[in-house]
Amino acid sequence: MTTVKQIPTAHINCQLFYVSEAQAGQVENLKMLIAEHALPIILDIELFPEKLNQKRRQQLSETSTQPILLLDEKNKLSWLSDGLSVAPEWDKLQRRVVSAGRKSELLLQAAKITSDSTVIDATAGFGHDSLILASTGAQVTMLEQQPLMALLLLAEQQRMSTLPNWQKPMSRLQIINTDALSYFAKLQAESVNAIKENDAKVVDVIYLDPMFPEDSYQDSKTGKGAKVGKHMQALHQLARPPTLEEESQLLQSAQAIVSQGARQGRVVVKRPQLAPLLAHQQPSESWHNEAVRFDGYFV
Ligand SMILES: C[S@@+](CC[C@H](N)C(=O)[O-])C[C@H]1O[C@@H](n2cnc3c(N)ncnc32)[C@H](O)[C@@H]1O
The missing domain is CATH 3.40.50.150 (Vaccinia Virus protein VP39)
Structure with a gap:
């Protein structure tokens, strides 16, 4: 009998920080986008109500081993790369x-x-x-x-x-x-x-x-x-x-x-x-x- 090996798809573990309880719906939306488009991303979600000034962003970037996403108070999603938030900002x-x-x-x-x-x-x-x-x-x-x-x-x-x-x-x-x-x-x-x-x-x-x-x-x-x-x-x-x-x-x-x-x-x-x-x-x-x-x- 031959066994079919399931090749694991590489997933990216990603931290998502959001700033207020009121954003729970938006966080759900993001999870839905990931599921709908079958994006290989696993979110590690955390409420982070502190003010994210530049110094704090830099610290977060330096201490995390995973990519970090931020959902700001205007529900804009950005990626924290080397302490800088980058987003499409259309x-x-x-x-x-x-x-x-x-x-x-x-x-x-x-x-x-x-x-x-x-x-x-x-x-x-x-x-x-x-x-x-x-x-x-x-x-x-x-x-x-x-x-x-x-x-x-x-x-x-x-x-x-x-x-x-x-x-x-x-x-x-x-x-x-x-x-x-x-x-x-x-x-x-x-x-x-x-x-x-x-x-x-x-x-x-x-x-x-x-x-x-x-x-x-x-x-x-x-x-x-x-x-x-x-x-x-x-x-x-x-x-x-x-x-x-x-x-x-x-x-x-x-x-x-x-x-x-x-x-x-x-x-x-x-x-x-x-x-x-x-x-x-x-x-x-x-x-x-x-x-x-x-x-x-x-x-
Ligand atoms: C130089 S950037 C493009 C910038 C873009 N023109 C803009 O206006 O923002 C290249 C992008 O293409 C993606 N990319 C590179 N090779 C690709 C490929 N073979 N298939 C799909 N995406 C690719 C990269 O991941 C990267 O995000």
Whole structure:
């Protein structure tokens, strides 16, 4: 008789501090998000009514061996990374999102999407670029491999959906905790069958903003280029840059997916301005400012 071994899924144990009894409902909401999206996160929940000033945050970070999440008095969920609270904070992007257009956003020049476009942001991170993409009216599927980041995004989407001006853009975002390569493989397998039945889903744009070595945002000689902000610093603790092999796989499978529709699809890759090309592949066109570069691969 053969026995089937159950492979244990790695779960992240995470501490969640909330500040008042009145937040019990919100804590339940977070538990529901974790269950609904099958996020491999186990929460160790604690009421923490003390004022969380900077010194206290630093102490908490230093003494805990687990990632720490904080639910503040406004029900904003953040991650305490090296004493700094980081969160998607989509409300802070309101001005940019409202006025976003091809003139103001290089990403939109590169992506060239319209309100009927279907977009995959395959490396969602804090979701800032997804918001810019969704400001056009397009549907954006956000892929994020890190469960903790996916939870921050889902909680932010839930929080922002309660604000009247944000309901529409929020309804256009779909957040999935997955590795982009496995998601692309699944899409490709599905589309082989769908093409036979004339029911293939079209993806117009795939956007890739993979991690980049922390020391390569600035030119070491001239000091030119972008400084790493607190959001990126925090991300460097969770995610590593892809290998060259992974870069090639990402780019190739993304190109294969956007080539399936009748419309001309494109893959857009974000890099620090001075960074080498993804997978050493020459783009069809590039757009850049002093800090970043968007490389467009038209299919
Ligand atoms: C540089 S950040 C993206 C920042 C994002 N563009 C924003 O506006 O906040 C890269 C993110 O992509 C995620 N990531 C990297 N490789 C991935 C992959 N293969 N599949 C899914 N997510 C990935 C990382 O966990 C990280 O959160």
